[in-house]
Amino acid sequence: MKKSTLPGLLVLVIRRDLVLAMRRRADVLTTLIFFVMVVSLFPLGVGPEMSMLRKMAPGVLWVAALLSSMLSLGRLFSADYLDGTLEQMMLAPQSLSMLVLGKMTAHWMVSGLPLVLMAPVLGLQFDMPAQALGVLIIGLLLGTPILSMVGAIGAALTLGLRGGGVLLSLLVLPLCIPVLIFGTGAVEAVSTGLSVASHLSLLGALLVLALVFTPWVTAQALRISME
Amino acid sequence: MAINWFKYSAPTNFYGLAGKMIPWFAFSAAVLFAIGLYIGFVVAPVDAQQGEFYRIIFIHVPSSILSMFLYLVMAGYAALGLIFNTRLSAMMATAIAPTGALFAFISLWTGALWGKPMWGAWWVWDARLTSELILLFLYLGYIALHASIDDPRRADRAAALLSIVGSVNVPIIYFSVKWWNTLHQGSSIKFTGTSMHIAMQQAMFTVLVACWLYAIAVVLARVRSIILERERNTTWIGELPEVRS
Numbered sequence: 001m002k003k004s005t006l007p008g009l010l011v012l013v014i015r016r017d018l019v020l021a022m023r024r025r026a027d028v029l030t031t032l033i034f035f036v037m038v039v040s041l042f043p044l045g046v047g048p049e050m051s052m053l054r055k056m057a058p059g060v061l062w063v064a065a066l067l068s069s070m071l072s073l074g075r076l077f078s079a080d081y082l083d084g085t086l087e088q089m090m091l092a093p094q095s096l097s098m099l100v101l102g103k104m105t106a107h108w109m110v111s112g113l114p115l116v117l118m119a120p121v122l123g124l125q126f127d128m129p130a131q132a133l134g135v136l137i138i139g140l141l142l143g144t145p146i147l148s149m150v151g152a153i154g155a156a157l158t159l160g161l162r163g164g165g166v167l168l169s170l171l172v173l174p175l176c177i178p179v180l181i182f183g184t185g186a187v188e189a190v191s192t193g194l195s196v197a198s199h200l201s202l203l204g205a206l207l208v209l210a211l212v213f214t215p216w217v218t219a220q221a222l223r224i225s226m227e
Numbered sequence: 228m229a230i231n232w233f234k235y236s237a238p239t240n241f242y243g244l245a246g247k248m249i250p251w252f253a254f255s256a257a258v259l260f261a262i263g264l265y266i267g268f269v270v271a272p273v274d275a276q277q278g279e280f281y282r283i284i285f286i287h288v289p290s291s292i293l294s295m296f297l298y299l300v301m302a303g304y305a306a307l308g309l310i311f312n313t314r315l316s317a318m319m320a321t322a323i324a325p326t327g328a329l330f331a332f333i334s335l336w337t338g339a340l341w342g343k344p345m346w347g348a349w350w351v352w353d354a355r356l357t358s359e360l361i362l363l364f365l366y367l368g369y370i371a372l373h374a375s376i377d378d379p380r381r382a383d384r385a386a387a388l389l390s391i392v393g394s395v396n397v398p399i400i401y402f403s404v405k406w407w408n409t410l411h412q413g414s415s416i417k418f419t420g421t422s423m424h425i426a427m428q429q430a431m432f433t434v435l436v437a438c439w440l441y442a443i444a445v446v447l448a449r450v451r452s453i454i455l456e457r458e459r460n461t462t463w464i465g466e467l468p469e470v471r472s
Contacts, residue, residue, distance in 0.1 A: 153388075153389075153392060157372060157385045157388065157389060158372070158375075161375050161376060162375070163375060164375075167371055167372060167375055170364075170367065170368050170371055171368040171371075171372060171389060173364075174361050174364040174365050174368065174393075174400070175392065175393070175396050175400075177361060177400055177403065177404070178396075178399050178400055178403035181403045181404065181406070181407040182403065185406070185407060202403075206399070213395075217388065217392060220388060221385065221388050224381060224384040224385050224388060225381065225385065227381070
């Protein structure tokens with residue numbers, strides 16, 4: 001086997017997971033449709049008053065993004081676990097953390113990025129002003145990778161368990177609360193005229209922290225689950 | 228004389244030691260509860276602003292402190308179990324979780340009971356209340372993960388990793404909730420009474436120590452059951468008088 005460099009390895013894993021996702025496009029679409037549906041249910045639940053919807057929009061979009069990213073997390077490792085690919089990855093001479101990072105990135109591109117791209121349309125449904133929409137998108141861009149990365153820890157811990165999906169949400173959702181707070185806080189800061197930068201910087205800091213630690217923790221979790 | 232520092236890290240030896248320690252901790256916890264509650268309900272004066280309602284803090288404050296403290300202790304034992312692969316540490320972590328969750332729940336419950344007369348609402352999205360609720364979620368996640376894995380070794384290690392991740396996250400969650408609360412300008416009513424009466428301090432401190440001793444007694448009792456359950460196929464369990472009878 002050709003010895004690949006670390007970036008090359010990363011690209012390899014990402015490309016593989018993306019190809020697999022494209023072969024099963026329905027899975028990707030279900031997450032997105034779920035996101036759109038949850039967001040659309042809120043006006044039906046609380047009433048069509050525009051002023052209230054505008055105020056609720058960032059929270060609703062963020063919570064919906066949180067929930068729909070939980071939906072797709074179960075698939076992060078399960079297919080590879082079932083067909084034995086994961087075992088081969090763990091035996092590979094390359095660092096498992098890097099492989100995991102590749103899988104996280106691919107997962108985000110498949111399940112997080114579509115939500116980010118869909119969010120402005122849904123934001124317009126809630127009559128969000130343009131500036132707030134921009135901040136919401138930046139926040140989601142910074143925040144959804146964290147959800148994928150922290151979620152990967154949960155996915156690795158619950159690998160192969162019965163009732164894993166619900167358990168996964170139970171484990172991961174409390175850990176994602178800071179992301180939710182800073183993400184919605186940034187949008188709210190726009191409407192109150194406060195500095196947006198502080199919230200976004202904190203989100204960025206969380207992203208960097210997650211980027212450094214979660215691949216390693218997830219690799220450890222996979223080792224625990226696979227032994 | 229060489230001391231074997233690790234004698235009691237073996238479940239075989241610890242089982243007996245725990246059995247001998249439980250009555251002491253349980254008895255002193257009961258005595259201190261009685262003393263603390265007596266001071267709290269009879270000796271301590273009525274608060275000038277809050278009337279009789281404030282007396283709930285004698286339960287509320289100790290249980291909140293312990294719920295947070297026990298999470299750290301649990302994560303500490305979990306880390307020990309992961310690093311040194313000692314069976315007893317993992318068992319201790321498992322045994323602590325339900326007690327920690329219980330204290331978190333008591334703290335929320337008594338907080339609600341106190342909040343109704345004082346704030347006029349059962350629940351206020353105050354930073355401390357919210358982070359206590361999230362702490363309860365973390366405990367429940369730990370217990371649920373441990374319960375849903377059949378292989379005890381994998382369950383111990385997976386739950387240990389989760390509790391360590393959780394304990395790293397706790398400060399982040401706490402501060403984010405705090406900032407979130409100030410951003411929303413939630414309730415500004417805070418319990419900032421002037422310096423507490425000496426009897427109140429005594430009562431609170433006594434109940435805190437009592438809760439602590441209670442937690443130790445219950446955890447030891449639970450760890451004994453876990454040892455019995457996990458080692459049920461070994462000979463030393465079969466030779467125990469309580470098992471044989």
